[in-house]
Amino acid sequence: MAIPLVLDCDPGHDDAMALLLAIADPAVELLAVTTVAGNQTVDKCTVNARRVLSLAGVTDVPVARGADRPLVRRLRIADDVHGQTGLDGPLFDTEPTVPESPSAAQDVLIDVLQKHSTPVTIVATGALTNIARLLASEPALTPKIAEIVWMGGSTDRGNIAPLAEANAYVDPEAADQVVRSGVPFTMCGLNVTHQALVTDDVLARFERIGTPLARICVEWMTFFASTYRQLWGFEAPPLHDPVAVARVIDPAIVRCVEANVVVEAKGEWTSGATAVDLFNYTGRAPNAQVAVELDREAFWTRIVDAVTALG
Numbered sequence: 579m580a581i582p583l584v585l586d587c588d589p590g591h592d593d594a595m596a597l598l599l600a601i602a603d604p605a606v607e608l609l610a611v612t613t614v615a616g617n618q619t620v621d622k623c624t625v626n627a628r629r630v631l632s633l634a635g636v637t638d639v640p641v642a643r644g645a646d647r648p649l650v651r652r653l654r655i656a657d658d659v660h661g662q663t664g665l666d667g668p669l670f671d672t673e674p675t676v677p678e679s680p681s682a683a684q685d686v687l688i689d690v691l692q693k694h695s696t697p698v699t700i701v702a703t704g705a706l707t708n709i710a711r712l713l714a715s716e717p718a719l720t721p722k723i724a725e726i727v728w729m730g731g732s733t734d735r736g737n738i739a740p741l742a743e744a745n746a747y748v749d750p751e752a753a754d755q756v757v758r759s760g761v762p763f764t765m766c767g768l769n770v771t772h773q774a775l776v777t778d779d780v781l782a783r784f785e786r787i788g789t790p791l792a793r794i795c796v797e798w799m800t801f802f803a804s805t806y807r808q809l810w811g812f813e814a815p816p817l818h819d820p821v822a823v824a825r826v827i828d829p830a831i832v833r834c835v836e837a838n839v840v841v842e843a844k845g846e847w848t849s850g851a852t853a854v855d856l857f858n859y860t861g862r863a864p865n866a867q868v869a870v871e872l873d874r875e876a877f878w879t880r881i882v883d884a885v886t887a888l889g
């Protein structure tokens with residue numbers, strides 16, 4: 579039985595690839611896509627999510643717009659990483675055919691959780707604003723969430739501030755609330771997503787697929803490579819977000835350890851830092867599965883297979 583899944587995202591190049599994996603891998607069933615402001619405004623992220631589903635030929639999965647700003651802070655977008663559209667690279671001369679859902683993300687999340695016969699996994703690949711709001715407004719629905727698997731945080735250093743990863747930094751109050759909620763939580767942070775590098779070999783595998791969709795994937799990853807090279811000097815860019823989807827598809831692809839995680843929301847220099855107590859210095863009980871190691875070959879094979887299957 580495929581694992582029922584909602585993907586809450588801010589596409590974003592790596593979110594786009596996470597969407598394609600969630601759409602096409604037979605181990606999961608994508609029930610809904612919800613968007614959140616982060617890499618770009620929520621308007622642009624929502625158009626981008628619709629674009630990805632349109633390219634994949636998906637017409638039966640709602641795309642619902644979520645929060646346009648963090649819980650309490652001003653939005654900081656990542657146009658330096660993802661460009662003016664949030665998904666720069668290939669140019670499209672038509673609007674995506676998949677429409678935006680008339681319902682807001684919160685309503686779609688509530689509806690999916692209420693109606694699905696078994697608990698649903700939420701994969702979040704952006705700031706946790708929508709999820710924090712959901713948990714705060716609908717505590718009775720938490721048993722209907724199988725787990726929350728998040729691309730965010732880091733066991734070591736950050737990528738937007740010395741100690742903060744971008745999804746944690748954008749809305750640390752939301753991340754703090756979700757981590758403390760008691761809902762089963764898995765964190766796929768930079769320490770593991772930096773093992774998912776789009777090397778030339780990987781790019782060549784996508785080129786060999788030979789379909790128009792695969793070509794677009796190559797163009798997205800090539801744009802992403804250019805900003806990672808320019809901003810951080812990476813030779814190959816890390817494709818963060820599909821790691822969280824891969825963890826759901828096959829837990830063996832992403833090895834995790836149990837640890838206590840807290841999110842710093844107050845620090846003057848450390849806002850958005852994830853303090854991951856890998857060695858139990860604090861004595862606090864573990865509240866998360868923390869990803870530490872990626873099976874690169876299995877990971878890339880799953881994504882290449884997904885894009886191939888979409889034709």
Ligand code: BDR
Nearest residue numbers: 590592593703744745818
């Ligand atoms: C995260 O930030 C965004 O730029 C990416 O889409 C990813 O979710 C990596 O820090």
Ligand code: CA
Nearest residue numbers: 590593703704
């Ligand atoms: Ca993202």
